[in-house]
Amino acid sequence: MTGVENLLWLIPAFPLAGVAINGLFGRKLGDRVVSVIGPGVVGTAFVLAAASFVALRSMPSTDRLLQQTLYNWLPAGEFSASIGFQLDPLSMTMVLVVTGVGFLIHLYSVGYMHGDGGYARYFAFLNLFTFAMLLLVMADNFLLLFVGWEGVGLCSYLLIGFWFEDRSKADAGKKAFIVNRIGDFGFLIGIFLIFWTFGSVAFADVLPEAATRLTLGGDLAFWICLFLFVGAVGKSAQIPLFVWLPDAMAGPTPVSALIHAATMVTAGVYMVARSHALYEMAPQVLALVAGIGAATALFAATIGIVQNDIKKVLAYSTISQLGYMFMGVGVAAFSAGIFHLVTHAFFKAVLFLGAGSVIHALHGEQDMRTMGGLKSKLPITYWTMLAATLAIAGVPPLAGFVSKDEILWRTWDGGHTVLWVIGFITAGLTAAYMFRLFFLTFHGSFRGTKDQWEHAHESPLSMTIPLMILGALSVVGGWIGLPAALGQPLGGIANRFEGWLAPVFEAGEHAAHEPHAIPPIEYGLMTASVAVATLGILVAYWTYLRSPDLPSRIVARSRGVYALLNGKYFVDELYDFLIVRPFYALSRFAWRFIDDGLIDGLGVGGTGALVKRGSRIVSRWETGYVQGYAMAFFGGVFAILAYYYLFR
Amino acid sequence: MVGPAHYITLSAVLFTIGVIGVLTRKNAIIVFMAIEIMLNAANLALVTFAMTIGDVAGLIMVLLVMAVAAAEAAVGLAIIVAMFRHRETVNIEAFNVLRG
Numbered sequence: 001m002t003g004v005e006n007l008l009w010l011i012p013a014f015p016l017a018g019v020a021i022n023g024l025f026g027r028k029l030g031d032r033v034v035s036v037i038g039p040g041v042v043g044t045a046f047v048l049a050a051a052s053f054v055a056l057r058s059m060p061s062t063d064r065l066l067q068q069t070l071y072n073w074l075p076a077g078e079f080s081a082s083i084g085f086q087l088d089p090l091s092m093t094m095v096l097v098v099t100g101v102g103f104l105i106h107l108y109s110v111g112y113m114h115g116d117g118g119y120a121r122y123f124a125f126l127n128l129f130t131f132a133m134l135l136l137v138m139a140d141n142f143l144l145l146f147v148g149w150e151g152v153g154l155c156s157y158l159l160i161g162f163w164f165e166d167r168s169k170a171d172a173g174k175k176a177f178i179v180n181r182i183g184d185f186g187f188l189i190g191i192f193l194i195f196w197t198f199g200s201v202a203f204a205d206v207l208p209e210a211a212t213r214l215t216l217g218g219d220l221a222f223w224i225c226l227f228l229f230v231g232a233v234g235k236s237a238q239i240p241l242f243v244w245l246p247d248a249m250a251g252p253t254p255v256s257a258l259i260h261a262a263t264m265v266t267a268g269v270y271m272v273a274r275s276h277a278l279y280e281m282a283p284q285v286l287a288l289v290a291g292i293g294a295a296t297a298l299f300a301a302t303i304g305i306v307q308n309d310i311k312k313v314l315a316y317s318t319i320s321q322l323g324y325m326f327m328g329v330g331v332a333a334f335s336a337g338i339f340h341l342v343t344h345a346f347f348k349a350v351l352f353l354g355a356g357s358v359i360h361a362l363h364g365e366q367d368m369r370t371m372g373g374l375k376s377k378l379p380i381t382y383w384t385m386l387a388a389t390l391a392i393a394g395v396p397p398l399a400g401f402v403s404k405d406e407i408l409w410r411t412w413d414g415g416h417t418v419l420w421v422i423g424f425i426t427a428g429l430t431a432a433y434m435f436r437l438f439f440l441t442f443h444g445s446f447r448g449t450k451d452q453w454e455h456a457h458e459s460p461l462s463m464t465i466p467l468m469i470l471g472a473l474s475v476v477g478g479w480i481g482l483p484a485a486l487g488q489p490l491g492g493i494a495n496r497f498e499g500w501l502a503p504v505f506e507a508g509e510h511a512a513h514e515p516h517a518i519p520p521i522e523y524g525l526m527t528a529s530v531a532v533a534t535l536g537i538l539v540a541y542w543t544y545l546r547s548p549d550l551p552s553r554i555v556a557r558s559r560g561v562y563a564l565l566n567g568k569y570f571v572d573e574l575y576d577f578l579i580v581r582p583f584y585a586l587s588r589f590a591w592r593f594i595d596d597g598l599i600d601g602l603g604v605g606g607t608g609a610l611v612k613r614g615s616r617i618v619s620r621w622e623t624g625y626v627q628g629y630a631m632a633f634f635g636g637v638f639a640i641l642a643y644y645y646l647f648r
Numbered sequence: 649m650v651g652p653a654h655y656i657t658l659s660a661v662l663f664t665i666g667v668i669g670v671l672t673r674k675n676a677i678i679v680f681m682a683i684e685i686m687l688n689a690a691n692l693a694l695v696t697f698a699m700t701i702g703d704v705a706g707l708i709m710v711l712l713v714m715a716v717a718a719a720e721a722a723v724g725l726a727i728i729v730a731m732f733r734h735r736e737t738v739n740i741e742a743f744n745v746l747r748g
Contacts, residue, residue, distance in 0.1 A: 624744030627679075631671055 004055040005066040008085040011048050011095065012134040014041040018127035026120020038123030039106035042130050046099035049092075056092055061503055064089055067140060074143070081201055086140035090504045093338060094137035094270055097345045098263050102130050104466035105258040108353050111462035112254050112360060122162060122252070129155035133263050137270060141202040142191045145271070149187065149235065152264045153180045159259060160251040172250035179244040183234015187271075190227030194278075197224065203274070210277040217283055225278055225285035232268030232289075236322045238296045243572055245319055249311040253356030256311060261318045261352050262345035269325040269341050273334045276505060280332065290330025290411075294422040297323030299569070301429040305436065306565040309366050310355045313437045317392065318348060320426060324407055327419060333410035335501040339481045340407055342497075343391070343399035347474040350388035351434075353467050357381040357459045358441055362452050368440040370448040377456040380464045382442050384471030389438045391474040393431035394533040402478030402486075405529055409483065409522055420525075427529050431536025439544040485522045655696040662689035676728050676738040683724075687717050 018041035026034050056064050069084035087095065106126060113122050132151025139145040154177075161173025191201060197213055197220055198206045214221040232238070237245035248260045259265070272279060272289060279286050297320045304316030321344050328337030359366055361378055375382045391400035404427065412420045446453050458464065481497030482490075543550045555562045567573070662685055669682025691710045698706025732738050 622747055624747030626740055626743070627671055634667055634671065 004052055005068050005087075007048070008052070008066060008068040008087060008138065009070055011045050011052070011099070012085075012131050012138065014045045014048070015127045015131040015134065017041055019124050019131060022120050022127060023124035026124060029120070031114075031119050034120045034123050035110045038127060039103060039110060041127060042099055042103045042106050045130070045134070046096075046103045049095045049099045052087055053092055053096060056087060056089070061499075064503060069140070078199060079195065079201075081141055081143040083144060084140040084202075085138040086203070087138065088504055089501050090270075090273060090338065091137050093342060093501070095134060097342055098130065098133045098137060101262045101345050101349050101470070102133075102258055104470055105254050105262070105349060105353070106130075108257075108356070108463050108466040109252075109254040111460045112356055113252060114460075118162065122159075125155055125158045125162070126255070126258070129159070129259060129264070133267070136267055140204065141200075142194060142206070143201045145274075146184075146187065146191060149231070149267060149271075150184065152259070152267065153177065153184065153235070156180070156248065156259050156264055159255040160248045162251055162255065166250075169250040172244075172247040176244040176248050179241050180234045183231045183241055186227045186229075186234070187231025190224055190231060193220070193224045193227060207275070207277040210281055214278070214281040216281055218281070221278065221281040222284055225275070225282040226288070228271065228275055228278070229285060229289055232271050232326075233292065234268075235271075236265050236268030236326070237319050238268070238292050238323065238326060239299060240571075242296060242300065242319050243575060246312055246315040246568070249309070249315050253311065253352055253359060256314070257349045257352030257356065260315070261348040265318065265322055266325065266341045266345070269322065269329060269337055272326070272329045273338055273505075276329070276332075276334050279329075286330050286332060288330075290327050290416060290419055293323045293326025293328075293330050294419045294426075295323070296320065297327060297426045298422050298429070299323075301426045301433065302565055303568050305429060305433040306562060308369050310358065310368050310371070310437060310441065311352075311366055313368075313433060314348070314351055314355060317351075317430065317434065320430065321348065321392070324404060324423065324426070327411060327423060328407040331407075331411050331414040331416055331419070333407060333414070334505045335481075335498045336403070336406040336410050338501060339497050340403040343403040343474075343477050343481075346470055346477045347388040347391040347398075347400055350384050350467060350470045350474050351392065353463070353470065354381050354385035354388065357463055357467065360459055360463070361456045362448065363455065365448060365452065368437060370452075371441045371446070372444040372448075373442070373446040374456065375442040377453075378442075378458050380458060380467060384464075384467040384474075385438065385442070387471045388474045389434045391478075392434050393537060394427050394529060395431075395537075396530060397478070397486075399474050399476070399478030401530070401533075402481060402483065405526055406481065406483050408529055409485070409525060412521075412525055424529060424532060428532035428536040431533040432540045435537045435540035436544055439540060443545055444548065483522075485518045485526065488518060652696050652700045656693060659689045659693040659696065662686075662692065674739050674741055676731060676740050679740060680721075680724050680728065684717065684721070687713060 018037055021029070021037050022034050029037075052066060056066060066087040067084065068086075069082045071083055072080055073083045074081040106123070109122065109126065113119055116122065129152060132148050132155055134148070136145055136148025136152060139148055157173045157177040159173075160176050161170045164170045164173070194206055195201050198209055200206060210221075214224075234241045245260060245265065249256055251260070279289070300316045300319035300323065304313050304320060307313045307316060321340070325337045325340050325344070328334075328340055357378060358371065358374060358381060361374070361381075362371070365371070387398070391398035394401045394404050396402075408420060408423050408427070411423060459467075481495055482493055484495050487493035487495060543554070564570070666682045666684075666686030666689060669685065670679055673679050673682065691713055694706045694710050694713070698704065698710075728738055731743065735742055
């Protein structure tokens with residue numbers, strides 16, 4: 001406690017300063033200065049975060065909490081919300097991921113966005129995103145969290161539609177924003193319910209009180225958690241609100257890596273984990289979370305296997321992996337879910353940045369059918385992508401294996417066998433579609449034009465250095481949370497990640513960080529998931545390298561299934577039919593009939609016409625002849641006099 | 649014996665002549681003169697009542713009306729001159745540009 005808590009505000013303040021500088025003066029300062037300030041402010045925030053981490057580590061594990069309240073933001077009668085920050089192990093983990101991975105992606109953007117007309121604008125948005133995301137994870141109350149939540153949504157919109165001259169990209173941005181609004185609406189209702197129940201929105205007032213104010217499995221707990229989860233479903237692209245994420249790939253690739261893979265889309269998982277005290281009072285909703293997570297994981301993985309756009313594969317893969325995270329938190333394995341969030345941030349960032357490097361080398365080509373054999377042209381990209389692909393496929397001992405297996409084990413351990421089976425199948429599919437992407441891109445022979453092949457080149461250092469760092473993290477990043485089943489035989493290494501988060505989740509986690517007997521089945525399941533991953537890799541190898549004509553033969557044999565998968569289960573078409581079209585019709589009705597007809601026609605126009613026509617009639621009285629007026633005047637006088645004379 | 653009733657009757661007759669003049673004559677100067685008659689009819693009534701009840705306020709009022717009438721004559725005749733210059737006529741039926 002050396003006064004660190006009074007400097008918490010500096011962590012989000014630096015990116016905010018970056019927004020101001022890049023946004024207001026970026027064009028005047030020139031790209032060179034922007035290239036320093038943009039990543040620099042995030043790097044500084046990371047250093048500050050690391051310092052806070054050290055401070056937090058030095059405190060006793062039970063009261064690791066740094067808090068700073070800047071001021072009372074909304075004092076309104078009973079209600080009050082403050083601008084206040086807090087760092088507990090959970091927030092700290094998120095802050096480190098956001099600033100650390102964020103910094104590397106900012107650095108990568110320097111190379112990727114080089115020469116773009118909106119360079120300063122890009123970095124202003126990216127800084128703004130980092131600020132909003134930090135607000136989200138450092139907020140000490142639900143309302144400030146919601147501010148950050150909306151802020152990242154705004155930045156997501158701005159960056160998806162970054163190249164807004166292209167109509168389809170601008171539309172993708174709007175779609176992301178609108179779909180997110182649906183979730184945000186639910187989230188907001190959840191916050192209202194929380195205030196209604198607890199009389200406060202501060203975590204410190206709400207979360208410790210959850211067990212006493214709510215009844216286990218009660219209606220109130222159910223509705224609060226359900227509405228909060230609706231928010232998470234929107235932000236984290238789960239069924240049924242996942243449709244915006246694949247379209248969000250219209251943004252620049254580093255944006256996809258930072259916002260739509262590593263950080264923003266995981267905000268839903270963070271929010272559920274943050275409100276775990278509430279969710280533990282609503283086991284039905286937790287089951288729903290796990291169910292939706294598992295369903296999304298499988299659903300997205302099956303779509304991912306037939307996509308041809310390299311970024312679309314990664315988008316569906318992200319949705320699928322987010323499903324895993326929700327499955328994890330849904331079975332009350334909160335730290336496992338967060339752990340997968342962290343490792344996913346590493347390897348998915350590499351995959352996106354690597355894909356960006358490939359796209360960069362091929363001057364904007366994203367179709368994997370015209371790639372192939374790029375291993376020799378892009379060696380650094382190749383090796384880092386290999387590490388990340390192995391990691392996501394779940395090959396031990398890489399990061400993805402450790403975290404995914406932890407979730408699968410906790411699912412099985414919690415008695416959710418069906419969910420485990422879904423997760424298990426998804427693991428195999430994940431390995432298959434990721435290696436399909438990998439083989440199609442880097443192996444075999446090049447299928448693009450000769451010109452493209454000759455111009456293909458490895459990316460500049462500013463792009464490859466982040467790739468290498470994140471690639472290394474994809475390999476070793478999982479070791480911070482080695483499950484006890486692996487740690488104990490290796491010399492009693494405890495699950496340090498779980499131990500680190502234990503103070504936050506101790507109510508929910510069943511003291512799993514203490515040494516206990518490892519059931520042999522855990523090793524069995526582990527072996528099984530490695531086997532299924534290997535099987536997936538072999539299938540991809542067989543179909544895309546050994547006999548490249550096999551995919552088209554399979555497609556020809558099962559045309560219906562392929563059409564279903566390639567059409568993404570026609571969810572977009574379904575929504576178009578069920579929601580978008582009726583909504584358009586309704587809007588058209590409101591426009592043509594209510595607005596043009598009733599308001600403009602009858603209301604505004606009608607009043608005008610009435611006055612105009614009426615006055616035309618009345619104005620006949622005004623003849624312009626003075627004597628006529630005088631006649632009326634005297635007539636009036638006589639009438640009044642006559643009245644008084646005769647009747648009074 | 650000539651009493652107040654005679655004066656008031658004369659005043660009423662004069663006022664009626666004025667009203668009829670204003671309403672019927674087309675020449676602006678005649679209309680103007682008719683208005684003067686009406687004013688003086690009112691003056692006569694005021695003087696009569698003032699003398700009857702013995703209150704000088706009525707007499708002062710008459711002086712005030714005369715002053716106003718003088719000023720009005722100056723302005724009114726000027727307007728009539730301007731009208732004539734503009735239209736070569738003082739027939740008030742020619743001046744109906746403010747019709748609705």
